[in-house]
Amino acid sequence: MDLNGRYSRRDFVAMTAGLAAMGLTTSLTPDLLHAQAGSDLKGVTIVYWNMIGVQNPIVKRLSASIIKAFEQRTGAKVKTTWDTYGSIIGPKYRTNFVAGKIPTVFDGSNRWSGQLRSFLRPMNDFIATLDPETHAGIAWLLPLVEHQNRGYPDADQIYDLPFTLIPQAPFVTRLDHWEQAGLDFDSNWPIRDTEHLVEVLTALRSVTEYPYEVYGKIWDAGDTQLNGWVRSLDIPNSDFINDDWSRSTCDSDAWITAVQFYIDLYRKYGFSSPNTPQSTDEGAVEQLIRGQKSLVHADILNRGTIMRRMRRGIQDGTIQWGPHCPMAGGTTGSTAFLAMSSFSITRQEGPDAAIQEAAAWEFIKEWLMPENQIALAKSSGLCARRDLWEDLKGAPDRYIEAVTSMLDNPGVWSNHVKSVDIQYNLFAPHIQQAMQGNDVTHELRAYAAEVNKIL
Amino acid sequence: MAENIGIRVHNLRKTFQRGRVQACRNVNLRLAEGALMVLLGPSGCGKTTTLRCIAGLEQPDNDDAIWVKGRNITRLQPKDRNLAFVFQDTALFPHLSIRRNISFGLDMHKTYRRAERRRRVNEVAELLHVEDLLERKPHEVSGGQAQRVALGRAIVMEPDAFLLDEPLANLDAALRVEMRTEIKRIQKRLGISTIFVTHDQEEALSLGDVIAVMKDGEVQQVGTSHEIYHHPANFFVATFIGSPPLNCLPCHVQTDNGALNLASRAFQLPLEAAGVASSLRNQGEVMLGIRPELVAIAPERPDTVAARVSLIEPLGSRTIIILEAEGVELRAMVQGETSAREGEAVHLRLDLERAFFFDNAGNRL
Amino acid sequence: MARQEALHPAHTLDISSALPAAAASRPRTAGSERWLIWLFLLPTVLFLVLLLWLPFLQGVWMSFHKWPFIGEPQWIGLQNYRDLFGAAYFWTTMRVTLLYSLSTALQLALALGAALVLNQSFIRLKSVWRGVMLMPYAMPPVVVGAIWMYLLDPDLGMVTHYLLSWGIISKPIYWFSDPVWAKWIIMLVASWTFWPFMFIILLAALQAIPESYYELAEVYGANPWRRFRAVTLPHIRGAMLAAVIIRIAWNLAKIEQPFQLTGGGPGYETSVLSILTYRFAYLSGDFGMAFTVGLLLILVTFVLIAPFLRGFQKQIKQARRR
Amino acid sequence: MAMYTQRSTLTQKVLGYGGLAVVLLIVLIPYGYIALTAFKPAEEIFDVRWLPRAWSLDAWRYAIEFEQFHVYIYNSMIAGLGAAVLALCVAVPGAYVFGRKQFRGKDVMFYIIVMALLFPFVLLVVPFTILWVKIGLYDTMPGLWLAYQVFIIPFAIWILRAYFAELPPFLEECAMVYGCTAFKAFWRVMLPLAKPIITSLMFLAFLVGWNDFLFSNMLTTGEGPRTASVIIYVSAVGGERVEWDVLMVMTLMAGIPPVLLYIVAQGQFLKTFAVRGH
Incomplete structure (x- = not known):
């Protein structure tokens, strides 16, 4: 690989990310930057369904530029479909796959690919061919992927290769509110545990009526901060289902304690707004930007919003990220759950199968290149390649520092065929009913019973 | 033709x-x-x-x-x-x-x-x-x-x-x-x-x-x-056909000493006219149909029918007289005006020669 | 006359044999209108049978199964029905479904009002206003839903802001989280989105009423209300009933908006039957149950539209007799 | 134009314009607000104020230059027009027969159509997708046209049937006596008479194609004819966070063409005549 080209691309990426924070005015010119020597994939066409682009316009532009770079580097052609989370959670992907309308390669969250597993091709042989640097950068994720798929007989086969990460869910706060509340930031940050959290929020309430937000909407109720708290009490039972996927873990004591605290933040302490049963992190972050909230859990997707809307706040350190905290009395250092964006290659048939799969793999490699990884980390989630994290540190908002410190011993959610049903559909009504005053233990048991029925 | x-x-x-x-x-x-x-x-x-x-x-x-x-x-x-x-x-x-x-x-x-x-x-x-x-x-x-x-x-x-x-x-x-x-x-x-x-x-x-x-x-x-x-x-x-409508009177034909009579509740009339008599011979019950213009008020004679004027409808050029004879309603039509008065008892002459007779099935006799 | 009678038999025979074409053309003429009827029906029937009725019948069959998205279905008889009727949320769902169907009445009120006003002669710039009326329906419902989420956001949105600053409310109303408001809000947003559908139909019907009827009514001294009752209403009743029936059915069958606004929550408070269908079909991947709910949805819709349907049939029969 | 041209009293005018104003406000306030939001810079999206402090075209630039949204507007136009024309070809003859002809099984058949109206569409996407891929309609414009008919045909037949049934009797018979075949009587007489309602229905059918997300999303990929509603969803709403400014721009761009089309199409309405009565 041409060193000059690489550095110029790295500069470009840095520039893009910087401009990205300033809004949507950037016009990417990948043609010039990605002009590289051709490869042996001329005449090959792959079909790619992109979902990460939906995160924000910057990521979408970046995706387009990576695709273009790949086409120029290899001479292959990529037919891209831009798609949404709703498509993989809902009927689109499943139905299209069953009907036989299948892309060569697609990205998605590897919590939801279980339902498509029979259409996918294991990538272990490809992964083995990675250059040592890249391989070392992502190798730490492979056991997590295997663990995520532990219920399948071929769990050691990697069907989903992560390329960006969404550690769930660091705190984000406004320093100016701390000052107004007379709270000392340095001695109180990061938040030590949930008791400490209550203390801090009580103080912050002098600045904002509802300084914090508990998320109740169907998509956010179960997968933002809650599992981290369960995990800090009871690692084996912190996922929605147990280790061999035979039953729900959600009626365990750790779950009841954590959910009770979750609800208490809203109902007992009154830190969270009356909107709680339908609230989302996106809404909470908007309010944080507007000064209506002081301290919330958020993820990298929200970071894009903050970048666009509160550039100055990031630069002058008003916005501060901190790691997720454990429950009081729970374990630190293992509280985070990790969501991963990953690539999958579908099984190909016919005479072109090998070259198609090879092209798809070559395409994935494009996304794992350092400059693309860094660009992704700056506009989307944390990049998968651990070896690049150090390069990313040092921003005044300390996001990278916060999330990387959460990843010493991260948990992952199961990639069960029914994970959408388990994590969202069945869970949300119960948690919302608890938020409206129903008994937590009762709701969790009812939920666990429903999950046990479908497992 | x-x-x-x-x-x-x-x-x-x-x-x-x-x-x-x-x-x-x-x-x-x-x-x-x-x-x-x-x-x-x-x-x-x-x-x-x-x-x-x-x-x-x-x-x-x-x-x-x-x-x-x-x-x-x-x-x-x-x-x-x-x-x-x-x-x-x-x-x-x-x-x-x-x-x-x-x-x-x-x-x-x-x-x-x-x-x-x-x-x-x-x-x-x-x-x-x-x-x-x-x-x-x-x-x-x-x-x-x-x-x-x-x-x-x-x-x-x-x-x-x-x-x-x-x-x-x-x-x-x-x-x-x-x-x-x-x-x-x-x-x-x-x-x-x-x-x-x-x-x-x-x-x-x-x-x-x-x-x-x-x-x-x-x-x-x-x-x-x-x-x-x-x-x-x-x-x-x-x-x-016809306005005012045809007077319809159920009758029966009687033979009295070889002479044919037409009898009903209101009258008994001799059937002298040859054309009529021949077609009615051997008939029992018949329906007499007679147009209002063939009913006329006349001086009393054996072949007239006693009736009472119940209503008069003057139509200008013609007058319709509604009469009642023994519970049977009849209409007469005359040109111009009439001297008859409502409630008056009169005698009617029926022009049987131009009247129609029908059998029970409604066929013309 | 006599000669005619004498000629008659021969004459008839003569003509019959001279005109074989007349006899031969019988099937064509006897069936020509029939032919048209079937030819005209064919596309509709083909379409409905292939695309709607086959899946429907398959759906009935599926409702007696445990039918996963990928994998082998398993016959379970009436178990899905038992599960549904026994579920804790069942009556909540039924109640909110009925309430949601009421948005049809709101749509009708708005549409009728707007159509009547815009049918008045003194209004200027009619075509522009009619175009404006159409706007809510000229955008994808998903988009309209998102816009209302933006406008109604309890903490950030414009609606709360003005309600607060005008002193109409003293605290923000959390439209989507409050179990009572959430039901009304999905109804109101649906009304705002879909009323132009009825508006277009009612306007077309109004425009076809001959002026002479109004003149006649005026000669007889009818006031505007009586004119409406005596002239307008009978003329647009058919269109109105058809539009109401369609909107009830669609309000209940279309899912994008309520799902987007509340996701069926809080709890099951806004889980109308169609949302339940979607949840079972695509979040749970349980097609047997999804079709069970779907069939119930059809039944409920049918019961709701039945009175209008009868009125509509009567209207059509009257029209035919006229 | 069949319209009541009585001398209007002042009260009527006040009531009329008052009513118009209310309805217009209900429509225009939200629409106007989002229209202005489309010109706000990102930082001002949630500032509750009508006029942006700083007018911005960023979102417009993004929607047009990067997303090429106008291309998808064009796709939507074709999708809507095709849907309308196909609906016309299928539903008008069917509705005519139901409205004006007698034949055996008519009521039963009609109720079958009613039932189609009640079908939960969301459950149709699986059989449709599988069938469309099988018969080569997937990712094609005709495939979309055909799929939209599920929404259009039942309601079109309904409304057209009511309209046809209420047209004066004997018109086709008269036409047939004066030289038309049954088909020509329909074509030369009944069709022109139904023009106002057909125009309305074509317009509604157009909007079905224009607005549909369910089938447009399920039955196409980026290689096929994606419509504006899908792109709006993918670009602005489909992520967990909504790109409000982009959404507003795309909404405006997608919302205005049908409105203009409707205003133009009303030329048809202006030619309306007294159809019922003599």
């Missing part, structure tokens, strides 16, 4: 709902070329169905039912019959101007040139006095004008026959009389065979060269106005 037959309806049978409803049982009609026939009957008698079968809007059950100018057209499509139909509610096309409405039939048969079509439409419009309305839309003209336009649309086709389905029913009385005359005038002028359906006997009598009276899907009688009125074929025709 060496006339050509314009329209012939032969044994027409038409049933609906798979034979359950018989609209036309066995209709036979024969209309001389250029004549005007009126189909008259109460609603539901099958006259409109007959007309629609002729036009091809209904399919008769039998294959040889409809003949026009000697051609069997029973199974032809309406458009190929070269007949013109005028509907009761005009059925003008709301989206077309009066001109386009009139020329509709010409426009559909592409045989005419534009100028020819224009000329013919103008001619017809003039004939019908609607030349000033040609550029209007149907909803901008009056009911009478709309009916003229509907006629015009038919006339302009120069069809083999006109079929008119109660075209005047929706018009007010004065307009109806006027249009009736006009239709007859135009029909005579054009000499096109015409069938005119109506349930209005006055219209029928005044219009028709020939009148066909229908009931229950069957033709009861075909004849001129005079024939229908004065020589009804049966009880139905006799009662259906």
Whole structure:
């Protein structure tokens, strides 16, 4: 690989990310930057369904530029479909796959690919061919992927290769509110545990009526901060289902304690707004930007919003990220759950199968290149390649520092065929009913019973 | 009579709902070329169905039912019959101007040139006095004008026959009389065979060269106005035609010393007139039908009937006297005024020689 | 006359044999209208049978199964029905479904009002206003839903802001989280989105009423209300009933908006039957149950539209008799 | 134009314009607000104020230059027009027969159509997708046209049937006597008479194609004819966070063409005539 080209691309990426924070005015010119020597994939066409682009316009532009770079580097052609989370959670992907309308390669969250597993091709042989640097950068994720798929007989086969990460869910706060509340930031940050959290929020309430937000909407109720708290009490039972996927873990004591605290933040302490049963992190972050909230859990997707809307706040350190905290009395250092964006290659048939799969793999490699990884980390989630994290540190908002410190011993959610049903559909009504005053233990048991029925 | 037959309806049978409803049982009609026939009957008698079968809007059950100018057209499509139909509610096309409405039939048969079509439409419009309305839309003209336009649309086709389905029913009385005359005038002028359906006997009598009276899907009688009125074929025709209506008196025929008497609750009259007597001999119960103008107030004689005047309806040129004789109601009609007074006891002379007698089945005796 | 009678038999025979074409054309003419009827029906029927009725019947079959998205279905008889009727949320769902169907009434009120006003002669710039009326329906419902989420956001949105600053409310209303408001809000947003559908239909019907009827009514001294009752209403009743029936059915069958606004929550408070269908079909991947709910949805919709349907049939029959 | 042209009293005018104003406000306030939001810079999206402090075209630039949204507007136009034309070809003849002809089984058949209206569409996407891929309609414009008919045909038949049934009787028969075949009578007489309602229905059918997300999303990929509603969803709403400014721009761009089309199509309405009555 041409060193000059690489550095110029790295500069470009840095520039893009910087401009990205300033809004949507950037016009990417990948043609010039990605002009590289051709490869042996001329005449090959792959079909790619992109979902990460939906995160924000910057990521979408970046995706387009990576695709273009790949086409120029290899001479292959990529037919891209831009798609949404709703498509993989809902009927689109499943139905299209069953009907036989299948892309060569697609990205998605590897919590939801279980339902498509029979259409996918294991990538272990490809992964083995990675250059040592890249391989070392992502190798730490492979056991997590295997663990995520532990219920399948071929769990050691990697069907989903992560390329960006969404550690769930660091705190984000406004320093100016701390000052107004007379709270000392340095001695109180990061938040030590949930008791400490209550203390801090009580103080912050002098600045904002509802300084914090508990998320109740169907998509956010179960997968933002809650599992981290369960995990800090009871690692084996912190996922929605147990280790061999035979039953729900959600009626365990750790779950009841954590959910009770979750609800208490809203109902007992009154830190969270009356909107709680339908609230989302996106809404909470908007309010944080507007000064209506002081301290919330958020993820990298929200970071894009903050970048666009509160550039100055990031630069002058008003916005501060901190790691997720454990429950009081729970374990630190293992509280985070990790969501991963990953690539999958579908099984190909016919005479072109090998070259198609090879092209798809070559395409994935494009996304794992350092400059693309860094660009992704700056506009989307944390990049998968651990070896690049150090390069990313040092921003005044300390996001990278916060999330990387959460990843010493991260948990992952199961990639069960029914994970959408388990994590969202069945869970949300119960948690919302608890938020409206129903008994937590009762709701969790009812939920666990429903999950046990479908497992 | 060496006339050509314009329209012939032969044994027409038409049933609906798979034979359950018989609209036309066995209709036979024969209309001389250029004549005007009126189909008259109460609603539901099958006259409109007959007309629609002729036009091809209904399919008769039998294959040889409809003949026009000697051609069997029973199974032809309406458009190929070269007949013109005028509907009761005009059925003008709301989206077309009066001109386009009139020329509709010409426009559909592409045989005419534009100028020819224009000329013919103008001619017809003039004939019908609607030349000033040609550029209007149907909803901008009056009911009478709309009916003229509907006629015009038919006339302009120069069809083999006109079929008119109660075209005047929706018009007010004065307009109806006027249009009736006009239709007859135009029909005579054009000499096109015409069938005119109506349930209005006055219209029928005044219009028709020939009148066909229908009931229950069957033709009861075909004849001129005079024939229908004065020589009804049966009880139905006799009662259906005539205003004020026919007096109907159930009687029985008695033989008294070889002399025939007609007896009822109200009277016993000798049947002397030879023509009457011969047909009534050997009859028991009969129905006497006598037109009001054949009932007259007269001085008392053996052959008069005692009655009481219950009501007088002066109609200007005529007067109708409603009388009651032993619980039987009778109507008499006299020219001009009458000297009779309500409540007065009078004697009536019945002109039995010109009266009708019917047997129990309603057949004329 | 005598000669005619004498000629009659021969005459008839003569013509019949001379015109074989007339007899031969029988099937064509007898069936020509029939032919048209079937030809005209064919596309509709083909379409409905292939695309709607086959899946429907398959759905009935599926409702007696445990039917996963991928994998072998398993016959379980009435178990899905038992599960559904026994579920804790069942009556909540039924209640909110009925309430949601009421948005049809709101749509009708708005549409009728707007159509009547815009049918008045004195209004200027009619075509522009009509175009404006159409706007809510000229955008994808998903987009309209998102816009209302934006406008109604309890903490950030414009609606709360103005309600607060005008002193109409003293605290923000949490429209989507409050179990009572959430039901009304999905109804109101649906009304706002879909009323132009009825508006277009009612306007077309209104415009077809001949002016002479109004003139007649005026001659008889009818006031505007009586004119509406005596002239307008009878003329647009058919269109109105059809539009109401369609909107009830669609309000209940279309899912994008309520799902987007509340996701069916809080709890099951806004889980109308269609949302439940979606949840079972695509979140749970349980097609047997999804079709069970779907069939119930059809039943409920049918019961709701039945009175209108009868009125509509009567209207059509009257129209035919006229 | 069949319209009541009585001399209007002042009260009527006040009531009329008052009513118009209310309805217009209900429509225009939300629409106006989002229209202005489309010109706000990102930082101002949640500032509750009508006029942006700083007018911005960023979102417009993004929507047009990067997303090429106008291309998808064009796709939507074709999708809507095709849907309308196909609906016309299928539903008008069907509705005509139901409205004006007698035949055996008519009522039963009609109720079958009613039932189709009640079908939960969301359950149709699976059989449709599988069938469309099988018969090669997937990712094609005709495929979309056909799929939209599920929504259009039942309601079109309904409304058209009511309209046809209420047209004056005997018109076709009259046309047939004066030289038309049964088909020509329909074509030359009934069709022109139904023009106002057909125009309305074509317009509604157009909007179905224009607005549909369910089938447009399921039955196409980026290689096929994606419509604007799908792109709006993918670009602005489909992520967990909504790109409000982009959404507003795309909404405006997608919302205005149908409105203009409707205003133009009303030329048809202006030619309306008194259809019922004489």
